[in-house]
Amino acid sequence: MSQPQAGRGTFITFEGIDGSGKSTQARLLAEHLRAQGHDVILTREPGGSPGAEEIRALVLQxxxxxWSAETEILLFTAARRDHLERTINPALAVGKIVVCDRFADSTRMYQGLSRGDLRATVDQLHSLMIGREPDLTVLIDMDPDTGHARAKSRQTAEERFEDFGANLQAQMRAGFLSLAQEFPERFRIIDGARAIDSVATDVAQTVSTHLSSVG
Structure with missing residues (x-):
């Protein structure tokens, strides 16, 4: 199986528990970077391409x-592969900045950690079918009870993981913080328990520092 080719753009992902505000921060960062003259693609997982969006409806509703955790891993990996082929890599190949709301770290946590001891399975599939990590991952850290309450208040159709309860969010927060220690070269932790504008300012400064270091 051929691997998607890495591009020369910059790949930035946002991670965090449900309700942490990461989706809002991803959007605000994309707007900020566009205002600075950068060519930016804002995307999400699961989803981000027509085929992956179809899978999104299957796994989030x-x-x-x-689904079992094993089936979820296969579904998320299939969606990610399509997303990478059709959206992420083509944008990176022409030098764009890709800002993505969730990526493989979410699968490492939600399926690989919380729903069974399947982290090795997630990593094996990731190595075989995806073969790349983000250049920078922004972790929006949030108290799990607060995040869960925020997530449930949205009242959307995509609440399957929120329905696992606040205990899952506590596991996820601990897991994401552990991932940040495992991959310190690409993770940056931002305190999400503040005003949206304050968080966005910190995110923009963090990304600016990263872009300057690789420019």
């Missing part, structure tokens, strides 16, 4: 026990 329905009863919590709709």
């Amino acid at each position: 329905g009863d919590p026990d709709r």
